[in-house]
Amino acid sequence: MTQTEAKPTKAPDAFEPRIVAFVCNWCTYAGADLAGTSRIEYAANVRIIKLPCTGRIDPLFILKAFEGGADAVLVSGCHPGDCHYTSGNYHARRRWTLLRALLDFTGIDSRRLFFSWVSAAEGQKFADLIDDITTKVREAGPFDPANPARRQPWT
Amino acid sequence: MDLDRLRRDAAAVLRDGRAKMVIGFRDRAGDRVPAFITDPDGAGELVFDETCLANLAAYLRKAELKRFRPVAIVARPHVCRSLLLLAAEAQIQAADVLVLAVGDQEYHGVLDLAGAAALLNEKYAEIPHDPEVLKRIEEISALSPEERAAFWAEQFAKCTRCYACRAACPMCYCTRCIVEKNVPQWISTAAARHGNYAWNIIRAFHLAGRCTECGACEAACPQGIPLMLLNVSLARGVEEEFGVKAGYDAEAEPLVGSWSADDSEDFIR
Numbered sequence: 297m298t299q300t301e302a303k304p305t306k307a308p309d310a311f312e313p314r315i316v317a318f319v320c321n322w323c324t325y326a327g328a329d330l331a332g333t334s335r336i337e338y339a340a341n342v343r344i345i346k347l348p349c350t351g352r353i354d355p356l357f358i359l360k361a362f363e364g365g366a367d368a369v370l371v372s373g374c375h376p377g378d379c380h381y382t383s384g385n386y387h388a389r390r391r392w393t394l395l396r397a398l399l400d401f402t403g404i405d406s407r408r409l410f411f412s413w414v415s416a417a418e419g420q421k422f423a424d425l426i427d428d429i430t431t432k433v434r435e436a437g438p439f440d441p442a443n444p445a446r447r448q449p450w451t
Numbered sequence: 452m453d454l455d456r457l458r459r460d461a462a463a464v465l466r467d468g469r470a471k472m473v474i475g476f477r478d479r480a481g482d483r484v485p486a487f488i489t490d491p492d493g494a495g496e497l498v499f500d501e502t503c504l505a506n507l508a509a510y511l512r513k514a515e516l517k518r519f520r521p522v523a524i525v526a527r528p529h530v531c532r533s534l535l536l537l538a539a540e541a542q543i544q545a546a547d548v549l550v551l552a553v554g555d556q557e558y559h560g561v562l563d564l565a566g567a568a569a570l571l572n573e574k575y576a577e578i579p580h581d582p583e584v585l586k587r588i589e590e591i592s593a594l595s596p597e598e599r600a601a602f603w604a605e606q607f608a609k610c611t612r613c614y615a616c617r618a619a620c621p622m623c624y625c626t627r628c629i630v631e632k633n634v635p636q637w638i639s640t641a642a643a644r645h646g647n648y649a650w651n652i653i654r655a656f657h658l659a660g661r662c663t664e665c666g667a668c669e670a671a672c673p674q675g676i677p678l679m680l681l682n683v684s685l686a687r688g689v690e691e692e693f694g695v696k697a698g699y700d701a702e703a704e705p706l707v708g709s710w711s712a713d714d715s716e717d718f719i720r
Contacts, residue, residue, distance in 0.1 A: 354637075355652075355653065355656055356629070356637045356638070356649070356653060359648070359649045359652065359653070360637065360649075363645045363648075363649065376712065376716070377712075383710060386710035386711075386712065386714070387707075387708070387710050389710070389714055389716055389719065390693075390706070390707060390709075390710050390711075390714055391707055392718075392719075393688070393692055393714065393715070393716075393718070394656070394659045394660075394685060394688055394689065394692070394707070395656060396718060397684070397685075397688045398652060398655060398656060398659075398681065398684070398685055398688075399652070400596075401588075401591070401592065401599065401680075401681075401684050402599065402600075402603045402648075402652060402681070403596060403597075403599045403600025403601075403602075403603050403604070404600075405596035405599075406718070407596070410720070411718055411719040411720065412719060412720040413719060413720070425720065440597065440600065442600075442601075442604065443600045443604070444600060444603050444604040444607050444608075444644055444645075444647070444648040445600075445645065445648045445649075446644065446645060447644070447645045448643045448644035448645055
């Protein structure tokens with residue numbers, strides 16, 4: 297009986313970031329879909345949540361993701377001018393500018409919060425983006441369980 | 452400040468029917484508390500000094516006070532800005548409000564909203580952010596992310612979720628606040644870590660571009676949470692990014708809720 301050479305595996309306790317991606321239905325979700333149908337491999341650390349539009353992404357979604365233990369959050373939608381609903385991404389952009397600074401000031405620093413525009417044709421960009429974010433969050437380490445944004449377990 | 456003139460004007464607007472109620476401050480054993488005066492003879496108890504931090508514009512939308520409109524309100528510049536914002540957001544009608552405008556040192560007389568806007572833009576266009584608060588913001592921003600998180604963890608841990616900050620704020624006028632919505636419940640109402648964080652962040656964020664830095668929320672907080680650090684850092688960001696100071700224009704579009712194709716996006720990839 298021959299034994300096949302074992303594949304190099306990660307140590308069981310190696311940190312694998314959990315990344316929550318809030319994406320819009322029309323551009324980034326289609327871009328992620330294209331990455332899939334094109335058989336582009338990218339890090340499996342991302343959990344995609346599809347919404348109609350980036351304009352639908354309430355700051356509370358982002359807080360809830362961090363509360364529940366996300367190590368990083370990505371928000372992504374159509375490029376400016378390409379919004380399916382004309383201006384949803386412009387509204388979102390203004391909100392993010394302020395929210396990002398507020399969260400950074402209060403302890404969710406910008407190593408954990410990412411924003412991007414990915415169109416339906418940019419499957420490769422989506423894959424590269426996820427790989428890059430995953431690498432960065434691996435470096436940043438797990439989101440501190442004592443961070444004020446994290447859910448406090450019942451005692 | 453000419454307190455006598457303020458009292459005389461308050462009595463006059465009540466007597467000649469320009470207002471059915473004057474909201475100002477009175478003394479109660481050394482504390483400054485809101486006074487709701489409907490009788491011209493009661494105007495003599497009005498006082499005003501630098502400890503009058505409550506933002507009386509918060510009373511304007513109370514249903515109980517509807518029958519007393521038009522209301523005359525003792526307002527320092529920050530409160531005048533709140534009034535203009537309320538008008539811009541269609542929460543008050545210009546005909547329902549008179550302003551007894553109190554300035555830094557002087558008393559500016561009885562004004563309507565348009566007059567208050569003119570006064571603000573002329574004399575109080577450059578109200579600086581509180582330098583003490585700015586200094587604290589710089590200190591906290593210079594900390595590492597972990598230290599910042601620890602600082603705010605400690606601050607928010609004090610929160611008992613009494614919502615005095617919300618009650619004190621004239622711009623927190625939703626009849627049903629997001630924190631009271633429980634299907635689904637976005638913000639935990641328990642006075643525990645994550646709910647406290649979400650509440651304080653969302654309260655501040657919902658005031659982005661709408662906060663006039665009057666300081667009433669922080670003054671109302673029984674736990675001494677430095678809410679002005681959040682408010683001022685947001686207001687400063689609003690000013691730097693979008694060149695907007697809240698409350699100088701009763702016709703202004705809300706900042707969050709409008710957009711421009713030229714907004715910066717150097718953080719978006």
